[in-house]
Amino acid sequence: MIASVVASTIALGRTWRGRLILIVLTTQLLLPLRYYLANRDPHDERFAWRMFSPMRMSKCTPHFFLDGKPLPLASQYHEAWLELAGRGRFGVLEAIGADQCAKHPGAHVHASLDCSYLDAPARRFEAADLCTDPELGHGEDLPAPTR
Amino acid sequence: MAKTSPRPRAKPAAAARPAVVRDPDNMPPSHPVPAERPVFWFGFEVSWAKLALARAVLFGLLALDALLQIRHAPRYGAGGFNVAQLPGLGALGPTRSSYGIGQLLDAYLLVLAACGVATRVVIPAAAAIYAWLYFGSQLDSYQHHYLIALVLALASFVPWQRPHRARAATRVRSWALRLILVQLAVLYLWAAISKMTPAWLDGRALDQQVGGTLRALIDHTIGLALTSKLVLATELALAATVWLRPAWWVAAPVGILFHLGIVFTGLEIGLFAWLMIATYILVVPDVIWVWLGELSWPGAARAHARVDSADALARPHGGGWLGIALVVGVLLAVACRIESAHVVGVLLALVPLAIALLSKRNHSRAWLGVAHVLALGLWVLVDRGSTVTSDYARLWGGASRRLGELDTAEAAYRRLAELTPDDPGAHLRLGRILLERDQGDAGLAELHVAEEMEPGAARAWLEEARWLMRHGQLAEATAKAKEGTYAEPSNAEARQLLDTLLGKRHAPGAAAGGDADGDAP
Numbered sequence: 001m002i003a004s005v006v007a008s009t010i011a012l013g014r015t016w017r018g019r020l021i022l023i024v025l026t027t028q029l030l031l032p033l034r035y036y037l038a039n040r041d042p043h044d045e046r047f048a049w050r051m052f053s054p055m056r057m058s059k060c061t062p063h064f065f066l067d068g069k070p071l072p073l074a075s076q077y078h079e080a081w082l083e084l085a086g087r088g089r090f091g092v093l094e095a096i097g098a099d100q101c102a103k104h105p106g107a108h109v110h111a112s113l114d115c116s117y118l119d120a121p122a123r124r125f126e127a128a129d130l131c132t133d134p135e136l137g138h139g140e141d142l143p144a145p146t147r
Numbered sequence: 148m149a150k151t152s153p154r155p156r157a158k159p160a161a162a163a164r165p166a167v168v169r170d171p172d173n174m175p176p177s178h179p180v181p182a183e184r185p186v187f188w189f190g191f192e193v194s195w196a197k198l199a200l201a202r203a204v205l206f207g208l209l210a211l212d213a214l215l216q217i218r219h220a221p222r223y224g225a226g227g228f229n230v231a232q233l234p235g236l237g238a239l240g241p242t243r244s245s246y247g248i249g250q251l252l253d254a255y256l257l258v259l260a261a262c263g264v265a266t267r268v269v270i271p272a273a274a275a276i277y278a279w280l281y282f283g284s285q286l287d288s289y290q291h292h293y294l295i296a297l298v299l300a301l302a303s304f305v306p307w308q309r310p311h312r313a314r315a316a317t318r319v320r321s322w323a324l325r326l327i328l329v330q331l332a333v334l335y336l337w338a339a340i341s342k343m344t345p346a347w348l349d350g351r352a353l354d355q356q357v358g359g360t361l362r363a364l365i366d367h368t369i370g371l372a373l374t375s376k377l378v379l380a381t382e383l384a385l386a387a388t389v390w391l392r393p394a395w396w397v398a399a400p401v402g403i404l405f406h407l408g409i410v411f412t413g414l415e416i417g418l419f420a421w422l423m424i425a426t427y428i429l430v431v432p433d434v435i436w437v438w439l440g441e442l443s444w445p446g447a448a449r450a451h452a453r454v455d456s457a458d459a460l461a462r463p464h465g466g467g468w469l470g471i472a473l474v475v476g477v478l479l480a481v482a483c484r485i486e487s488a489h490v491v492g493v494l495l496a497l498v499p500l501a502i503a504l505l506s507k508r509n510h511s512r513a514w515l516g517v518a519h520v521l522a523l524g525l526w527v528l529v530d531r532g533s534t535v536t537s538d539y540a541r542l543w544g545g546a547s548r549r550l551g552e553l554d555t556a557e558a559a560y561r562r563l564a565e566l567t568p569d570d571p572g573a574h575l576r577l578g579r580i581l582l583e584r585d586q587g588d589a590g591l592a593e594l595h596v597a598e599e600m601e602p603g604a605a606r607a608w609l610e611e612a613r614w615l616m617r618h619g620q621l622a623e624a625t626a627k628a629k630e631g632t633y634a635e636p637s638n639a640e641a642r643q644l645l646d647t648l649l650g651k652r653h654a655p656g657a658a659a660g661g662d663a664d665g666d667a668p
Contacts, residue, residue: 007185008184008185008187011184011185012185012188015183017188017189017304017322018188020304021188021322021326024301024326024330025329025333028330028333029333032337032340045290045341046232046285046288046290046293047293048337048341049290049333049334049336049337049338049341050290050337050338050341051290051338051341052338052342052352052353052356052378053341053342053344053347053352054342054344054346054347054351054352055341056352056356057346057352057355057356074549075549075550075551076226076228076550077225077226077228078222078225078226078228078546078550079222079546079549080219080222080286081228081230081286084285084286084288089285091230091285092230092285095228095230095237096228099228118346118351118352118355119344119345119346119351
């Protein structure tokens with residue numbers, strides 16, 4: 001069985017069509033692994049084929065502060081981006097931060113993201129100043145809400 | 148009709164290698180054309196009936212989906228902000244206009260593909276446009292957009308055009324089709340892995356995602372926890388069977404029922420569940436499609452007559468018909484109200500002309516003309532038969548208003564009122580933006596139109612009352628607020644505004660105006 005797979009793989013490597021098949025297969029089998037092994041953002045399920053996953057049900061609330069004052073996002077970014085931010089997509093939040101840093105040179109842009117999950121404690125992700133450190137932190141558990 | 152001999156072919160390039168065809172009439176199965184190794188990939192064959200049906204249905208649905216996506220165009224480039232799927236592509240992402248044009252082009256090319264016209268050119272072109280729209284921005288970043296991008300890329304390598312004298316049972320060999328099926332299996336496998344968590348298995352995740360008629364059925368029968376486990380088991384079963392020909396008798400009914408179930412969940416995923424069902428045309432055993440195909444080709448004689456007719460269609464004739472089709476195409480493009488459709492549709496007349504002049508495969512010019520008219524006809528059908536065009540204007544106006552681009556918002560709402568003159572909401576939105584832009588008379592006139600059209604709603608009266616209040620005309624504002632309460636007695640907002648006006652108190656928020664009118668995407 002293993003010998004047959006190895007022989008097939010070697011045979012595939014001999015033609016451009018075979019090499020294309022190998023690239024597609026390798027990519028599709030390994031790229032989703034990135035989500036499980038090396039993903040800084042647990043909310044970013046792109047390219048991982050996680051349809052209808054429990055993570056999709058997470059709810060996040062982003063907060064941005066420009067030099068300590070709350071940033072009104074709705075008047076600056078399309079709702080579709082805010083919806084993605086509300087799903088906790090780090091890439092979108094950090095891009096918003098970078099956009100604000102570019103619009104306000106020398107300012108401090110503080111960001112925090114509070115997320116609740118179906119199967120895990122709520123977490124807060126923060127960046128003290130996205131203009132100096134453009135990535136959100138690893139996050140910390142939030143205290144459970146009191147009843 | 149005279150029988151023609153096969154035309155001499157140009158030297159086949161590796162990428163354009165003709166499909167390997169085993170016609171049972173011409174080549175006994177005992178002497179098949181040997182496949183390259185590994186045979187699992189390079190010996191994979193399906194019947195021409197299956198391939199033709201998959202081509203028509205899959206690309207037809209994708210064309211329709213592309214046009215329906217145009218309502219999302221206003222979100223692209225809004226506020227000058229974009230985040231691409233891949234780092235470094237942000238600046239190359241589509242804008243509102245280019246997204247709309249891209250989807251129009253994609254829809255056009257996919258209809259040509261569905262008709263079997265120049266598939267080796269139009270499918271890669273459609274795949275490239277789709278990939279640009281998808282990878283250029285995270286705005287529409289559902290997994291199914293990713294899947295369509297991949298499937299279109301792989302479909303570029305499938306020999307979709309009818310092999311010479313092919314009949315329903317003629318076998319066509321394609322490694323790319325096998326790869327598409329394996330791709331589906333990989334998708335099911337990872338989807339199942341993602342569900343191996345307590346939150347899925349106990350039904351909590353499904354509880355928040357499933358609605359519609361299926362939800363009622365689940366609640367009254369097996370419950371969410373068992374359904375969740377069944378979904379996981381189904382995905383694992385499909386991962387194991389969808390690519391394996393002997394298992395197709397299991398995979399096809401299970402997969403079709405599974406995706407049909409998703410259709411009835413009420414999830415807003417557009418045509419995706421139908422597209423997945425369409426891919427199962429490739430999984431349904433060939434014998435079924437061949438049997439259905441032969442119902443229309445019942446005997447060998449008639450089959451050959453049809454084949455000869457098809458051969459005749461492949462001859463480069465029908466220039467007159469192509470000319471007529473180009474004129475009809477221009478008329479259809481002019482009749483289409485989707486933004487940029489006039490210009491793009493007229494320019495697309497060059498495509499069938501180029502195919503007729505440059506293609507080595509002698510397409511029937513009449514058939515080229517038919518495909519051209521069908522493609523532009525679909526634009527008009529979607530424009531006139533759905534809310535895509537008005538949704539585009541409404542969402543464009545709403546987004547522009549919220550982002551403070553009032554000139555653009557006014558233009559979008561004027562367009563909306565022009566497209567849907569009988570929609571009171573269109574006049575309300577136009578009236579409101581005109582009032583915001585200090586065009587009092589014009590704005591009030593639009594609100595009056597909305598009030599007349601919608602006698603049972605308070606919203607236009609409220610807008611007018613708020614504007615009058617802001618301008619110090621308290622008596623007139625009170626009268627309008629009263630009209631609002633008469634029109635819609637249950638409207639708490641109208642009642643509150645009237646109370647405020649009668650008490651001559653200025654409520655902090657009362658003058659702000661609502662925004663809950665459905666402009667959000």
